[in-house]
Amino acid sequence: MCGIAGIVYKDGKPHQAGRDMTKMLHALQHRGPDSAGFSIYGGLNLADDEYLLNIEIKEKKGLLKKVKETIETTTRIKSEEKIQSVENYIIYRCKISLDSFSQLKPLIIEIDKIEDVTVLNGSHSFEMIKDVGSVLEIANRYDTWSKKGTHAIGHTRFSTESIVDRYHAHPFQSYIIPDITVVHNGQITNYWKIRDPLERKGHIFETTNDTECIVHYIADKLSNDYTLEEALEQSVKDMDGPFSYIVGTPDGIGIAKDQLGLRPGVMAEDDEIFAIASEEMALGEVVDTRHIEQIAPGEVRVYEI
Amino acid sequence: MKEAKIDAEGKTPREVNSKLKKLAKEYDRIIIENPNAMHYLAAGLTGDVEVIIDGSAGYFAGTMIHGPRIEIKGNAGWFPADNMTRGKITIHGSAGDGVGQGIYGGTVIVKEDAGSRTGEIMKNGTIIIGGNSGFMTGLYMMGGQIIVLGSLGKDAGESIIRGKIYLRGEAESLGKNAKIKKITEKEKGELEKILEKSGFKLEKAEYDKFKKIVPRSRRPFYGKEVEEG
Numbered sequence: 069m070c071g072i073a074g075i076v077y078k079d080g081k082p083h084q085a086g087r088d089m090t091k092m093l094h095a096l097q098h099r100g101p102d103s104a105g106f107s108i109y110g111g112l113n114l115a116d117d118e119y120l121l122n123i124e125i126k127e128k129k130g131l132l133k134k135v136k137e138t139i140e141t142t143t144r145i146k147s148e149e150k151i152q153s154v155e156n157y158i159i160y161r162c163k164i165s166l167d168s169f170s171q172l173k174p175l176i177i178e179i180d181k182i183e184d185v186t187v188l189n190g191s192h193s194f195e196m197i198k199d200v201g202s203v204l205e206i207a208n209r210y211d212t213w214s215k216k217g218t219h220a221i222g223h224t225r226f227s228t229e230s231i232v233d234r235y236h237a238h239p240f241q242s243y244i245i246p247d248i249t250v251v252h253n254g255q256i257t258n259y260w261k262i263r264d265p266l267e268r269k270g271h272i273f274e275t276t277n278d279t280e281c282i283v284h285y286i287a288d289k290l291s292n293d294y295t296l297e298e299a300l301e302q303s304v305k306d307m308d309g310p311f312s313y314i315v316g317t318p319d320g321i322g323i324a325k326d327q328l329g330l331r332p333g334v335m336a337e338d339d340e341i342f343a344i345a346s347e348e349m350a351l352g353e354v355v356d357t358r359h360i361e362q363i364a365p366g367e368v369r370v371y372e373i
Numbered sequence: 374m375k376e377a378k379i380d381a382e383g384k385t386p387r388e389v390n391s392k393l394k395k396l397a398k399e400y401d402r403i404i405i406e407n408p409n410a411m412h413y414l415a416a417g418l419t420g421d422v423e424v425i426i427d428g429s430a431g432y433f434a435g436t437m438i439h440g441p442r443i444e445i446k447g448n449a450g451w452f453p454a455d456n457m458t459r460g461k462i463t464i465h466g467s468a469g470d471g472v473g474q475g476i477y478g479g480t481v482i483v484k485e486d487a488g489s490r491t492g493e494i495m496k497n498g499t500i501i502i503g504g505n506s507g508f509m510t511g512l513y514m515m516g517g518q519i520i521v522l523g524s525l526g527k528d529a530g531e532s533i534i535r536g537k538i539y540l541r542g543e544a545e546s547l548g549k550n551a552k553i554k555k556i557t558e559k560e561k562g563e564l565e566k567i568l569e570k571s572g573f574k575l576e577k578a579e580y581d582k583f584k585k586i587v588p589r590s591r592r593p594f595y596g597k598e599v600e601e602g
Binding site: 098328329332334347348349352357358359360361362364365 | 409410411412429431432447448450451466467469470485486488489507508526
């Protein structure tokens with residue numbers, strides 16, 4: 069199944085995005101017990117050249133030191149934080165500066181070469197939080213309740229296509245252009261047909277997860293001057309299978325649904341909030357649901373601030 | 374009239390439905406408070422009882438009921454009234470996909486819009502949609518009637534075998550084996566009766582706008598094609 073959700077505060081100012089997304093995802097917990105994740109945009113307030121890395125590190129002597137040394141071959145660590153996760157892993161978060169965005173992916177590749185270390189993501193304008201366990205466990209582990217943001221997307225995962233671990237939890241991120249993330253419910257059945265041309269262009273796939281395929285596809289389209297709406301519309305034509313997915317960008321969110329409408333998606337809005345989710349019970353946590361709209365088969369909706 | 378209340382807050386669908394089935398034996402009307410779009414409400418409920426869901430319901434509201442009259446004060450998710458055999462479900466807001474999927478009898482009323490595949494594989498009974506109904510309304514319909522006061526999405530009446538879809542607005546496109554016909558004066562009268570009874574008040578002239586979608590052939594997939602009469 070999987071549960072997906074997205075929220076935008078129409079005034080473009082930071083609000084309690086972490087709290088609201090936590091409540092939305094908790095309402096969708098029954099749709100996916102394996103893992104959960106958040107992309108909370110607009111609350112990091114980093115300088116133009118700053119990035120936040122989220123790195124999963126096994127609790128082994130000397131491993132964190134090795135990670136830090138690898139980072140410091142490229143740049144100085146400006147601030148850091150350690151969060152205790154489960155299964156003898158810590159999440160190491162650090163703020164770094166880079167001369168350009170193009171340095172980010174090569175640095176991540178270098179860090180990923182260290183055994184028992186995986187970079188979950190690297191971002192500039194959003195904070196990614198994803199882990200195994202229930203929504204509330206993750207919310208308390210990472211204190212999502214206090215995270216502020218202008219918009220957010222989130223996911224509860226019922227694993228069907230790949231293993232259950234932190235990296236395969238959604239959202240997935242692309243590094244083709246900065247800060248594009250995707251959460252997804254369903255399957256892309258022509259996965260290789262979508263992946264092949266992207267790889268030929270030089271885009272790097274880390275997994276065989278179809279959600280990663282979507283995020284690279286959308287980022288590739290956006291890097292070729294498609295608007296988010298145009299990218300989503302084209303994806304509905306190009307992708308087969310049952311799906312509904314939500315994209316997060318620094319400017320807003322968008323949803324796309326397959327042409328047969330085989331996965332759910334509903335939307336509600338008021339003067340302050342635009343919200344989309346798999347089910348009404350998630351919308352009811354953040355917005356008046358007296359009037360909700362079904363996302364129709366093949367339809368896309370976008371809200372940008 | 375004996376009335377009881379169930380507060381659904383913090384309860385599982387199983388707990389709510391168990392309580393509902395017990396109370397339905399003793400009470401005439403049961404109000405479910407704080408439903409919070411919970412799934413499977415009133416699933417499999419039988420008997421002559423009125424159930425008021427004071428808010429929105431989730432998926433499969435009133436699935437497989439036989440007899441109850443259910444009123445949903447908010448919206449409903451996917452498949453409300455799925456496989457109902459007898460009874461009535463009124464949804465005051467909008468509904469998701471598969472309204473009245475597979476029903477054998479009874480009446481389903483949605484006051485606002487419905488999602489896709491309304492009345493899919495329905496065998497009998499009546500579905501009334503006050504607003505628009507989406508993609509593939511009446512998919513594999515085998516009997517009964519769907520009445521839509523608004524418009525229909527693409528592929529209306531896809532692979533329809535029996536039954537009728539009455540439509541006041543327009544269909545974006547017709548599905549395989551579907552054709553549009555004019556309705557008779559007798560049918561107009563019947564529509565007026567059923568819509569009035571269901572709380573829809575239309576001007577007389579509005580009934581002239583209705584048309585019906587019916588099967589083009591009785592045997593569209595195999596054997597000799599036979600035109601519907």
